[in-house]
Amino acid sequence: MPKIENISVGLGQRSYQIFIGPDLLKSANLYLSDFVSKKQVIIISDTIIGPIYQNYLAKIIMPLCAKVDNLQVPAGESSKSFSTFNKICDEILNIGIDRNTILIALGGGVIGDLVGFVSASLLRGIEYIQIPTSLLAQVDSSVGGKTGINAKAGKNLIGAFYQPKLVLVDTNVLISLPKRQLLAGYAEIVKYGLLGDANFFVWLEKNWPDVLSLKQDKLIYAIKRSCEMKAEIVATDETEKGMRALLNLGHTFAHAFEAITNYDGNLLHGEAVAAGLGLAFDLSFVRDMCEKEEANRVRAHLLQVGLPDNYAALPAGKASISVIIEHMKKDKKNISGNLTFILANKIGSARVVPNITEEEIKSFFMSKGVNCV
Ligand SMILES: NC(=O)c1ccc[n+]([C@@H]2O[C@H](COP(=O)([O-])OP(=O)(O)OC[C@H]3O[C@@H](n4cnc5c(N)ncnc54)[C@H](O)[C@@H]3O)[C@@H](O)[C@H]2O)c1
Structure with a gap:
């Protein structure tokens, strides 16, 4: 039986634990008891995960709690919207809550981001727990307290930094996760190796088949190493004034590609990130920051596992350079109009590279054969 891993996110009074291991849902009563005992609990999930795990979790924690309710929102990125935020807040307020109520986000990154923002907003802040069910949410979005929804103007533009009380990662729930979603989550794991741990990237080059076939020891190590790196960065820079921005490797590209598709489900966040990682290394090479072999190695790994490595490889969107740049200009990291x-x-x-001009990005995309207009 693999060991249960435990990581601390050190944020003073807002510190919390991440537990990682197989079958943790089954013992959710043990892990959650300190947080839900005698409290009103509302479990929020989506219409795909909810029917599989919501009642199961509710039954396990019910004996501890004063009351447990289940709510669901439609599955998919489109639920990270004002209309779903409104609707779920109304549903929760109609149930009737007080400052002791605790929410549980049971789902992928969409549920985690949405429920976190709902928790930050209701009664000016109530507690919440993250139980991430997609690989992407287990290695990235459930940790660090970035919560929010998308705006017409761009992704994640409305939100709050608001930390959960606990993150419970049950690696067995990934059995029901579609393969395409699993791969998309793997892109964020690759990101950690690329941004700050070359040895971890080497480990992934060797062990990716075991991680993606859910061999528990290797899977747990990959999730643990990702969460450790994220926890360390978040503890140093909770609100992204400095090094937390490194977690956005590939994301200036990725967020623009996602916005172009209008979050219609044709392009998964992790797929956009994979393409963004390949492009970030290519751009680094073009700017004489890194060797060509490094960029080639990154793209080779992405392609080997079945992820896109550049814009042309994306299943959705063949937008022109000017459209891509218009979306990039809305990125939260930009300073004084420069990318x-x-x-x-x-x-x-x-590392963070500010002050990249539109002209430079335009010629970079032209060299990749992307349409000008
Ligand atoms: N807050 C952060 O720090 C952060 C970091 C990275 C990504 N994100 C956000 O996360 C979101 C993407 O997350 P995601 O990829 O998990 O998307 P998602 O929440 O839409 O989940 C992907 C799909 O998988 C399904 N699913 C999830 N777990 C399942 C399981 N165990 N079994 C069967 N189906 C399952 C969901 O119902 C959904 O259809 C994006 O909105 C992105 O912006 C946030």
């Missing part, structure tokens, strides 16, 4: 990217000196060493 900011996270680029790399080599595998395992990323």
Whole structure:
């Protein structure tokens, strides 16, 4: 039986634990008891995960709690919207809550981001727990307290930094996760190796088949190493004034590609990130920051596992350069109108590069054969 891993996110009074292991849902009563005992609990999930795990979880924690309710929102990125935020807040307020009520986000990154923001907003802040069910949410979005929804103007533009009380990662729930979603989550794991741990990237080059076939020891190690790196960065820079931006490696590209598809489900966040990682290393090479072999190695790994490595490889969107740049200009990292990217000196060493001009990005995309207009 694999060991249960435990990581602390050190944020003073807002510190919390991440537990990682198989079958943790089954013992959710043990892990959650300190947080839900005698309290009103509302479990929020989506219409795909809810029917599989929501009642199961409710039954396990019910004996501890004063009351447990289940709510669901439609599955998919479109639920990270004002209309779903409104609707779920109304539903919760109609049930009737007080400052002791605790929410449980049971789902992927969409549920985690949405429920976190709902928790930050209701009664000016009530507690919440993250039980991430997609690989992407288990290695990234459930940790660090970035919560929010998308705006017409761009992704994640409305939200709050608001930390959960606990993150419970049950690696067995990934059995029901579609393969495409699993791969999309793997892109964020690759990101950690690329941004700050070359040895971890080497480990992934060797062990990816075991991680993606859910061999528990290897899977747990990959999730643990990702969460450790995220926890360390978040503890140093909770509100992204500095090094937390490194977690956005590939994301200036990715967020623009996602916005172009209008979050219609044709392009998964992790797929956009994979393409963004390949492009970030290519741009790093073009700017003489890293060797060509490094960029080639990154793209080779992405392609080997079945992820896109550049814009042309994306299943959705063949937008022109000017449309891509218009979306990039809305990125939260930009300063005074110039674009900011996270680029790399080599595998395992990323840095923030501000003041990249539109002209430079235009010629970069032209060199990749993307349409000008
Ligand atoms: N807050 C952060 O720090 C952060 C970091 C990275 C990504 N994100 C956000 O996360 C979101 C993407 O998350 P995601 O990829 O998990 O998307 P998602 O929540 O839409 O989940 C993907 C799909 O998988 C289904 N699913 C999830 N777990 C399942 C399971 N165990 N079995 C069967 N189906 C399952 C969901 O119902 C959904 O259809 C994006 O909105 C992105 O912006 C946030």
